[in-house]
Amino acid sequence: MSILESGKKKSWVPTMIGAVLLLCGIAFHRVPFPIQIEDDLRDALNSINGDVKGVLQDDGSVPPITESAPVETAEDKSAVSGLKLHFVNVFQGDAIYIELPGGKTALIDAGPAPDPESEYKTPIVSSFLKKRGVAKIDHLVMTHPHADHYGGLKWVFEELQVDHFYDTRIDNSDADGDNLAREQAKKEPGCVVHYPAEGDQLDWAQGVKVKVLHSCPNRGRSADHRPDVGAFLNNCSIVLKLSYQGSSALLMADAQEEVEARLVQTYGRGLQSDVLKVGHHGSKYSTTEAFLKKVKPEAAFIEVGKYNDFGHPTPDVLARLKAAGAKIHRTDKEGTIEYAMKAPRPSAKLFFGSIFSAD
Known part of the structure; x- marks a missing residue:
């Protein structure tokens, strides 16, 4: 039986409704890391009463809330056409899935290939993409030819439609997986291959500026x-x-301190960003103090594997991020993390800075 049921009163119903309204009120305040948790809140309420259909109207009735009708004001559809970054937990590797305005998608790296000795025959990133029903990647980036970044690309090209592929012209002489991805890109029907240079502006979606700072x-x-x-x-x-x-x-992909120094010299305060994807999984060769002084991130995301053999992220990097005032988030501790870029106006959907969706 539902806790909130039309025509029946329970003494603690007003308390729960008040708590929900308080959460909604908090949602309209600016928070540093807005993460959508509308579904999470619904799940939490369902776990309390088993069948929450809504909150009481003025006449005491219960309006339905369905998955096809998310909580959203009519005048603000920005959350639907906004931008979300998903820092996918692929263990020791990088994969960032981006939902762009207008339904476009981007994938920056695809993590490692499956372990030949593992029972799993597809890369970890495949589970995330399948779960979300992704059939096409509009913009696919191989940031550089290291296996923990390109290993999952073989599956992406085999199973999904790819419209644009972005690459360097650097060959990893000790591997062939990067060359395989490049051959697949050339054979992909309708796929355009790009070799972006520093200063290029990439046309990914209306209202989104994508600038190449290094390549x-x-x-x-x-x-x-x-x-x-x-x-x-x-x-x-x-x-x-x-x-x-x-x-x-x-x-930052895996860029290290040499690149950071050049970026500081070239862009200075232009590096300032709300979010920093920490370079090279938080290794000791990246995330210098001078670099952080220019970026001034509110949130720092580290894509790293639990119990990895490299000591990533290093204590020094974590200390520098903390000293810079950045809130640190790690895929080895939180799983896949979703970050919603700010909308132009407050949204009625619930956003909180301390709650991230983790798979």
Whole structure:
């Protein structure tokens, strides 16, 4: 039996309704990290009474709330056409799925390939994308040719439609997975391959500014940079800054301190961003104090695997982020994390800074 049932009164119903209204009131205040939890709130209420259909109207009746009718004001549809970043938990690797205005999508890296000895035959990112019913990626980015970033691309090209593929011209001489992804991109029907250069503006969606801050569009081979092959590949990462409705996100891929120094010199205060995707999984070679002074992030997201062999993220990086005033979020601790970019006007949907959706 439902707790909220028309014609019956329970002494604690007003208390619960008051709590819901209080939460709704909080939602209209500006919070640093707005995350949509409308469904989470409904699930929480359902767990209390088993069949919550709504809150009481003035006449005491219960208006229905259905999945097809989310709580939203008629005058503000911005949340429907907004921008969301999903920092997908692919363990030790990167994958950022982006929901863009107008129904467009982007995927920045796809995490590692499945372990041959594992019972799972598809990459971790596939579970996330299938769960969301994704059939097409409008913009697919391979930030640089390291396996923990490109490993899942084979599945993406095989199972999904890809319209645009963004790549560097850097070859990982010690691997062939990057070349496989490039061959798949060339064979993908209708797929346009891009080699973005620093300063390029990418046309992804109306109202969204995507600027390339760093890349390696010229041909190069990691074998020519021994013994620092790893650093060379990391520092050829495609670095993007996304801006939407006054909010911004700086996505550093695996770029290290050398790239950070160049960005500070080139862009200075122009690096300031609400969100920082921490470079190289929080390794000791990234996220310098000088860099953080320019970025001034409110939230820092670290994509990292639990119990990884690299010591990521390092205590020094965590300390620098904390000193910079950034709220730190980690996929190894929170799972997949969703971040909703700010809407131009307050939305009636419930957004909270301390609650993130984790798979």
